[in-house]
Amino acid sequence: MAPDTVRPAATQRRQLALTVDQKALILFLVILAAFLGFWELGANLKLFLPIMPSASQTIKDFWFWISNPFFDYGPNDMGIGWLLLTSLRRVLTGFAIGSAIAIPLGILIGLSPIVSKAVDPFIQVLRPVSPLAWLPLGLALMKDSERTALFVIAITSIWPTLSNTIFGVKNVDPAYLNVARTLGASRWRTIRQVILPAAAPNIVAGLRVSLGIAWLVIVAAEILLSGGIGYFVWNEWNNLKITSIITAILIVGLVGLLLDRLFGLLQARVSFGQRS
Amino acid sequence: MRSYLTPSVTYGSDTAAAHLSIQAVSKVYRGRQAWTDKLLRQTSDDFVAIADITLDIEPNTFVSIIGPSGCGKSTLLNILAGLSRPSSGSILLNGKPIQGPGPDRGVVFQNYALMPWMTVAENLRFAIDTVYPAMPAAQQKTIVQEYIDLVGLRGAEHKHPHELSGGMKQRVGIARALAINPQILLMDEPFGALDALTRGFLQDEVERIWEQQRKTVVLITHSIEEALLLSDRIVMMTRGPAAGIADVLDVPFPRPRKREELDQHPAYHALKAEMEHHLSRETRAVEAARIGRS
Numbered sequence: 324m325a326p327d328t329v330r331p332a333a334t335q336r337r338q339l340a341l342t343v344d345q346k347a348l349i350l351f352l353v354i355l356a357a358f359l360g361f362w363e364l365g366a367n368l369k370l371f372l373p374i375m376p377s378a379s380q381t382i383k384d385f386w387f388w389i390s391n392p393f394f395d396y397g398p399n400d401m402g403i404g405w406l407l408l409t410s411l412r413r414v415l416t417g418f419a420i421g422s423a424i425a426i427p428l429g430i431l432i433g434l435s436p437i438v439s440k441a442v443d444p445f446i447q448v449l450r451p452v453s454p455l456a457w458l459p460l461g462l463a464l465m466k467d468s469e470r471t472a473l474f475v476i477a478i479t480s481i482w483p484t485l486s487n488t489i490f491g492v493k494n495v496d497p498a499y500l501n502v503a504r505t506l507g508a509s510r511w512r513t514i515r516q517v518i519l520p521a522a523a524p525n526i527v528a529g530l531r532v533s534l535g536i537a538w539l540v541i542v543a544a545e546i547l548l549s550g551g552i553g554y555f556v557w558n559e560w561n562n563l564k565i566t567s568i569i570t571a572i573l574i575v576g577l578v579g580l581l582l583d584r585l586f587g588l589l590q591a592r593v594s595f596g597q598r599s
Numbered sequence: 600m601r602s603y604l605t606p607s608v609t610y611g612s613d614t615a616a617a618h619l620s621i622q623a624v625s626k627v628y629r630g631r632q633a634w635t636d637k638l639l640r641q642t643s644d645d646f647v648a649i650a651d652i653t654l655d656i657e658p659n660t661f662v663s664i665i666g667p668s669g670c671g672k673s674t675l676l677n678i679l680a681g682l683s684r685p686s687s688g689s690i691l692l693n694g695k696p697i698q699g700p701g702p703d704r705g706v707v708f709q710n711y712a713l714m715p716w717m718t719v720a721e722n723l724r725f726a727i728d729t730v731y732p733a734m735p736a737a738q739q740k741t742i743v744q745e746y747i748d749l750v751g752l753r754g755a756e757h758k759h760p761h762e763l764s765g766g767m768k769q770r771v772g773i774a775r776a777l778a779i780n781p782q783i784l785l786m787d788e789p790f791g792a793l794d795a796l797t798r799g800f801l802q803d804e805v806e807r808i809w810e811q812q813r814k815t816v817v818l819i820t821h822s823i824e825e826a827l828l829l830s831d832r833i834v835m836m837t838r839g840p841a842a843g844i845a846d847v848l849d850v851p852f853p854r855p856r857k858r859e860e861l862d863q864h865p866a867y868h869a870l871k872a873e874m875e876h877h878l879s880r881e882t883r884a885v886e887a888a889r890i891g892r893s
Contacts, residue, residue, distance in 0.1 A: 505681070508729045
C-alpha cells in the first residue's frame with residue numbers, strides 16, 4: 324500500500340523540478356539579458372562615453388561581419404573570414420613547428436636524467452619570457468612579418484607542450500615499465516609501445532594549452548605586424564569603430580573555444596579512462 | 600571436454616619442469632649515509648628487508664608465501680621476477696642464476712598493470728609479440744584467443760581495461776602472464792584489491808587453470824584460505840625487518856580441490872589454526888614494535 328501512495332507524489336515532483344543544467348541555462352540567459360539591457364539602456368541614456376556604441380548597434384554590426392565573411396576590397400577592408408583564416412594559418416603552422424620541436428625534445432629530456440638536468444636551466448630561463456619579447460628578434464632574423472609571426476607562435480607553442488611531455492614521460496606508471504621489463508622488451512620497444520602511449524594524455528594536454536596560448540598571442544603579434552584578426556582590431560581602433568572591435572573580440576573568443584574543444588576531444592581519445 | 604581446455608599445445612612440446620632454488624638471499628636497502636646527507640641531517644639507517652632466505656621450490660608445485668604485512672614478501676617476489684637485485688645470495692632457475700627479468704617467469708601484478716590504451720587482446724598480443732617476435736601473426740592470434748578463452752573472457756577481447764571490472768582485469772593479467780608460456784608463474788597478491796566474492800571466484804578459477812597447466816607457481820598472499828585452497832606448500836615468513844622463513848607447511852589435500860569440501864579434510868583445521876596462530880603472533884609483534892618506537 325505505502326509505495327502506491329508514495330509514487331504519484333514522487334513523479335509529480337520530478338516533473339516540476341529542473342535539472343542543474345536547465346537551471347544554469349536559465350541563469351545564463353538572465354545574466355545575458357541583464358547585461359545587454361544595461362548596455363542598451365546606458366548607451367541610450369548617455370551614461371557612457373559618447374564613443375561607446377549601443378548593444379543593438381553592436382549586434383547589427385556583428386551580424387554584418389558574420390553574414391558576409393568573405394569579401395576583399397584591399398588589405399584594409401577584408402571580410403572577417405579571410406582575416407580569421409590568415410590568423411588560423413599562422414597559428415596552426417607556428418604551432419606545428421613548435422610542437423615538432425617540443426615533443427621529441429620533451430621525450431629525450433624525459434627519458435634521460437642527464438639531459439634533463441643539463442637542459443633544465445635553459446628552459447627555466449626562457450619559459451617565463453613573454454612571447455612578444457621575441458618579436459623584434461624575429462623581425463631582425465626573419466626580415467618579414469609573416470615569418471616573424473610563425474617564429475613567435477612557434478616559440479610560444481613550445482613551452483607547455485615541452486614541460487607536459489617531460490612530465491608525462493618521466494611519470495609513466497612504473498607498473499607498465501615493470502611489465503615491459505618482465506617480458507624482456509627492448510628499450511626501443513618499451514619507448515614506442517609503453518612510454519609514448521602512457522605519456523600521450525599529458526602530451527595532448529600540453530598541446531591543448533600551447534594552442535590556447537598561441538591563439539592569445541597571435542592577436543597581440545598581429546597588432547604589431549600586419550594582417551589577420553589582430554591587425555583588424557588595431558585597424559578598426561584607428562577607424563574608431565568600436566562595434567568592429569567588440570565583434571572581433573567575440574569571434575576570437577569563439578574560435579579559441581572551438582580550438583580548445585577539438586583538442587579536448589583528442590585528449591579524451593588518448594586517455595582510455597586514465598583520467599576523466 | 601572442450602578443446603580450449605588444453606592450452607599450450609600451440610607452443611609444441613611443453614617446457615621442461617622448472618626447479619627454482621633460492622639460496623641465502625638477503626635484501627638490504629641502503630640508508631642515506633653520504634657526507635652530504637650528514638651535512639643536511641638527512642641520514643637514515645640501512646634497512647634489512649629480508650635476511651638469508653633459502654628455499655627450494657620443486658617443479659610443478661604451487662607454493663604460497665604468507666606473512667604479516669611489510670614482511671618483505673613482495674621484495675622476495677620482485678627479486679624472483681628480476682625486477683630487484685638481491686643484496687647477497689643467489690637464485691637459480693634450473694641451475695642457472697637469475698640475472699634480471701625475463702620471459703621464463705610470468706608475473707601477475709597486484710594492481711593488474713594492464714596497458715590502458717590496449718584492448719584485452721592487444722595486451723596479450725603485446726606480451727606474446729615481445730617474447731616471440733618471430734612467431735607468425737596467425738599463430739599469435741590463436742594463442743591470444745586460447746588464453747582469453749582459458750580465463751573465461753571470450754567476448755571481451757576488444758574491450759579496454761577501464762571497461763572491465765577488477766576481477767576481469769586480473770583474469771587478463773593472469774592470461775597475459777600465462778600466454779608467454781613461462782616456466783614459472785609469479786603472483787604478487789593477485790586478488791588483494793578485489794572484493795571477497797570476486798576473490799573467491801578468481802581463486803576457484805586459478806585452481807581450475809592450475810589443474811590444466813601445472814606450472815611452478817609462487818603466490819604471495821596474506822589470505823590463509825587462499826593459501827590452503829591453492830597450495831602444495833605454504834611458506835610462512837616472520838615479521839620484518841630482516842624477515843626470514845618461519846616454517847614450511849605441506850598441504851596434503853587431494854586435487855582437484857573444491858572450496859566447499861576443503862574443510863572436511865582431517866588436516867584442514869590443524870593447518871589453519873597453525874597459520875592463524877603464527878600470523879596473529881607476528882602481527883601483534885609488529886604492532887608492539889611500532890608502539891615501542893614512537
